[in-house]
Amino acid sequence: MSTLGVVRLLVWKDLILELRSREILTAMTVFAMLVAVMFNFAFSPSAQDARRLLPGMLWITLAFASTLGLSRSFVLERDQQCLEALRLSVLDPGLIYAGKLLSNLLALLVVGALLLPALAVIAGVPLGPQLGPLAAVLALGSVGLVAVGTVFSVMSVSTRSREVLLPILLLPLAAPVLISAVRATLTILAGRPWADILPGVRLLVAFDAIFLTVGYLVFEHLLEE
């Protein structure tokens, strides 16, 4: 089977599982919305504040929501001994990483696509013309988050403390992605020209590339029994 076919099959398997159970995506979305509402209780921002607070609220919510999905991502595999099967298969572990990463990314993108407009409505920030750049930053930041997160989800599923470990691993190590994503979102919402936004986007692309490469290289060693 071709490389692409393998990855597509792995993602397809996760999608079918998710379509049947609707477990992860529902939990992530509801959780994200709840956090968004809680943020508004906590800050009750004025229209002026909202523009400044929205990037932080968006990315913190996404980071938290991603830990929910990531912690389940390999639990399902383990419970049904699917992880054993994957280990025994002759697949390149890097492909398993790619497959898992893509299905995690899909989930996070769906949540992000729902969360961003919801936050904008709740906080009263018009997104309008900035939607394009915002979507790009959202995608780039999500890639960075799941690139690190997928590595840690396979790690946390095998340790004694399991899910407890995942957020503790993810937040400090995904910090560069989160910091630059927040910053890029902020510059976009402030209506700055493209020249001001570009350095942040470039930084995000670089981080994504680094994390994807390291994740790919390291994953093989983490999958072993």
Added chain:
Amino acid sequence: MATTVTERAGPTSRTVDWRGLLVGAGGLIGVLGLYLALLYAPEEATMSHAQRIFYVHVPAAWTGFLAFAVVFAASIGFLWTRRRAFDLAAHASTEIGVVFTTLAILSGAVWGRSAWGTWWTWDPRLTTTFMLWFIYVVVLMVRAAGGSGGQSARFAAALGIIGFLDIPLIHLSVVWWRSLHPLPVVVRPEGFGSGLPPEMLTALLVNVAAFTALYAALFSIRRAQMAAQDALAALREAARRPAMRRDRPGMEEGKR
């Protein structure tokens, strides 16, 4: 493990006790460093004696970074070869690095209180060091959380690699973040080199040497300790097992 017997008997005429030598040398340089830092180096014009924290702070920070660089190299070595020795080195160095980074952060806070009037500020260098500290505390947590077989060692090695690569990225993102949001007061940690009188530089370098020797001593002691733990575990395992097995101690097959 025939060496343990000679070690217990103390250094004999033929063996050189490197560890003891290191500790002794570190202690001697340390005393010299203290003298240089407290008495020899001149008083700083604006910061007065509080500046002398510098002679602890910079060596501690340097040693912390050195320790984490060792973790990085040993982690790569471990994932590459799966030799237990690399894992022990990474583990020992992580512990020591966390201790020295903690010392650097605390001494920096005390100095900052005196020089800047605040214990903490989100300056890029401070933020990066703080995240660095967090990452390696997490590595220790992963080691403590364990996993079956050699898993926790592999996880810690992966983290040791990702964490070390993360540091420049965090620094980059924070610098960019701050450079758009300038702080009201320009606070910059003391940089060394250009503006430093030669006496101060001497005192600093001697202290850096002392801390580095201390690191090397702690590292070799901790490593030996862990190796002894391994040997003990292997002996216990062998005693429990009726069949004769001549596996090398501490290898990963122990699980089955």
